[in-house]
Amino acid sequence: MQVSLASERLLADLLKARTGQELPDNRRWRIGSALSGLCREYGITSIDQLIATFSPTRQTTLARQMVEALLNNETYFYRDRAFFDYLTGHVLPGLAETRAETRTLTIWSVGCSTGQEALTLAMIFASQEARWAGWTISILGTDVSSSVIEVARKGCYTPFQIQRGLAMGEMIKWFEETPQGWRVRERLRRMTRFEEHNLLDPLPVLSGGQSPTFDVVLCRNVLLYFDAETRERAFARVASALAPDGWLMLGAGETTYGLTDRLAPERGAPGFFRHAKVARRTRAA
Template identity: 55%
Template sequence: MDVSEASFQIIADLLESRTGQHLTESRRWRVNSALAGIFRAHGISNIDQLVCLLAAPPRTLDGPDLAQEVVEALLNNETYFFRDKPTFDQLPGEILPELAERRQGARRLSIWSAGCSTGQEAYSLAMLFIEQAERWQGWTIDILGTDVSHRAIEAARSGLYSQFEVQRGLGVTQMLRHFEETERGWQVSPEVRRMVRFQQHNILGAHPGRMAFDLVLCRNVLLYFDRRTRAEAFDRLAQAVLPDGFLMLGAGETVVGHTERFVPTSRRASFFEPPSSGAALRKIA
């Protein structure tokens, strides 16, 4: 089913206004398949009819927000546990030990998983600390997962995953240690869930906490922004990272040519840091 230029642009503008994501022509092919569930739920035949409904006044004040349903359906929530493992392994191998040395006095680490989708990345971080419990004894570890999608955050908070989801990135030993098999799926253990909190948040909006973070993971999120919005996102992320903290991007992402707020770290793929260093905590207004 073809998508008319006018309807495609209206849908693209809606997505960009609510999330900052740019719906490029290369992603046009998946619009119909992404919205198929909405078509069925609302008895809609095509994109043009959907656009007409979006332009109409809401039927009831307490009814579902059709526009938000469309946005949620278009978001790419692809993720899995310990995603891009060779890159992720740099965390326990190099980054976290370095941060531990810098924070030895406070014995506290604050980590933000921005664009966490359905929670696998944030829970993977918690598992790292649990599996090195002796190393982190006496430390306070705060892990925050955020995503622009309300539906994704609700799934993350539930900590419940299908057999397919739990097998992606996890070995059998990790599955048995950190999950319990239930009739509804695989439930993240209370020990892991206690370490992580989730909230809905747009990285283009206000900072999600009062203090800056030691480590921010924002992987495969900026890919969906145009150049101007990506620069804005980097400015927001720079406000969220401590002067001697780290930013982790996706394997295909870089700061080079996009911002001067971060520079590549030496010999560490996908990790970046502010160009200046310092240990003082910064409050975010």
């Protein structure tokens, strides 16, 4: 579908205002395909007509639907498996030692989409049952899109989704095949919860009046479409939520360089970052 320049600009402004994401020229080719389903749903023949039916200053269902259609919700189980291998072999054993007294770990999957990343983490813990026996493992998945959070909460995946990243044995072990799809087993569900949340907003306050603190934060490929100023704000949120000795995992090729002085790369661990003071001690060791 053809889209006028005026409509492109309006959609870019709407996406930025609601999510912080940019819609650069090299991504605008997606507009037609992304919004074509909404055009059919509303019986409208063009994107420009669709744009004309909503007010960009009001919280309307159509505005939310357009924003969600423009988001990139690509995800799959064990995405970039080498990252999870490092997490399993190095990060979690260290945390097991430093958290031995409380026997509690809290992890945040930012931009969790339909939940595969958070469930991958749950599978890792469940696969090491002896090591984590008696521990409280809490995995929070958040995303700005309400529609993908709804899918994550249901925990039911299509054959295509379940086969992306999982071997047949893993599928059978952690999911149950049902007429509706492959449904996550209760053992993993107990470790995970999913909430609609914008990374640029403060995290909800806990019952004790404190903001949550996370031992590990995964924020992979979330910042790709933010401008530099918005990335700085996002890193400030993450740094505030990360435990003093916690770990941050970014996507391949993402970095904190030039965007924050609070977080720095961990030596010998591409994709992993820590509070700057901790990272400097590691490099000096």
